Amino acid sequence: MTLYTSETVDGAVKQALQQLQLDRSQVEVAVLTKPRKGFFGIGARKARVDIKPAVTVNSKQPEKTEKPVTKTTDESATEPKSASASKPVTTPTDQTVATTEGPTVNRQAEYQQVAAELNQYLSTIISQLGIDATSTVEVKHRHINMNFKTEQEGLLIGKHGRTINALQSLAQVFLNHKRFSKLEVTLDVANYRERRVETLTRLAENMAREVVATGKPVYLDPMPSFERKQIHSVLADNEHVMTYSAGTEPKRAVVITLK
Template identity: 55%
Template sequence: MTIFTGKTEEAAIAAGLAALNCERDQVAIKVVATPRKGLLGIGRRDAMVDVVLKPVAEEEKQAAKAASSTTATYSVTHASAPTTDPTSAAVTTTPIESTTPKEQPTVTPAERRQQREAAVDAVQDYLATIVEQLGIDASLEVESSAHRQVRLTFTTNKEGLLIGKHGRTINALQSLAQLFLNHNGAAHVDIELDVAGYRERRTVTLTRLAENTAREVVATGKPVYLDPMPSFERKQIHAVLAKNRYVTTYSAGKEPHRAVVIEPA
């Protein structure tokens, strides 16, 4: 599903058309959720629509294929023909020299490992600088690391300030750290930041939320949209309910407002 949100259904549709760069008659639109004002701001929900491109007609596919086809790469050279027999002119075909892409330099496993280690060392300095600018005195250490996973743990007396309301500060720092690794040769390494056991407590909270919401969905027969959360927390919700045969889960909306939807199976 390709979900777009807006304060109204038309606003959500307009967002989808702009993102797909197409006209309204070129897409199929399905309303996933209608907007809801809520009571005193509680329970408010934006409109959600599924906007997908309509399949291209078969004739248009054939025409596009014919237009994009290339002619044979041969040049024709006519040999000089005797004046007495113009019909004996010889025609030879000479293949045009094809160009091949240049080979990319190969990176050895050892070089790739050194690149990852350098990126992990650099991201620690990067995070320490940010935290210092936030006015937080904290130390940082690699608590555990694997081939493609790194866990960095802060130690500080200002744990609440570093975690932030609903974990927003520590989550923002983790997103910055992941982007830093992606741009410094460690795109396949997942990083997790923690302070004072926050991640473990948050996992317990998300597990309880997933299970309680699933019971509510089964009891009411209606889907429930959870609050927006970062991708790694959404994965935890999906994982908790993956084996629950009474409900299904999927993510809807656009970052940073993407949320998990739990609905009856």
């Protein structure tokens, strides 16, 4: 019996392992006395443990040292070399195909799956809004396009696109929650996005002319980030005005001012 003492059981075990130069899995620990702090030092006692090597550790190690000796004496030195020399010619090419094509195919399958879950999620919300609509989903690389068809287009789009934009923001939150933050989603109804781009382009050009004429900056209404990007893009090459965003979400807006 080998006894070790310390302020704690773990401390006694750690001390024993250092002296025996063994791992925790290679020893058997028996706690003989548990530590006690006492009252102002009265009645305090240290932990006492009995440490001894496990039987299974000593019985298995001789087998591991004997096997390599028998293999090196029985096998010839020329056979492994000839076998290994012929295999690398074909196996590396097979492995590269598996590592380059496999993850891409699997990732696209994951995108398709999360897009289907998103479609079901949004369809439930739209139904709860009292809107009868059908949808089609298309996944291209890292972008999900969802197109809704309904006879209640105005209700689904909302004033200035507030409803469809809110649903699109909610869809992005859903993807982030599913740990697909790199995916982008666009919701559309009756080509609203295309018509909205045309509207924003005309708005940006008209407001730019007003800024040049009056010399005063123009503050546009709050917009989601993807619509603000459209304004910035339209006026990026304008020689007379510049744009920037001001405010905090969801009331962040574009400001057009003279350069």
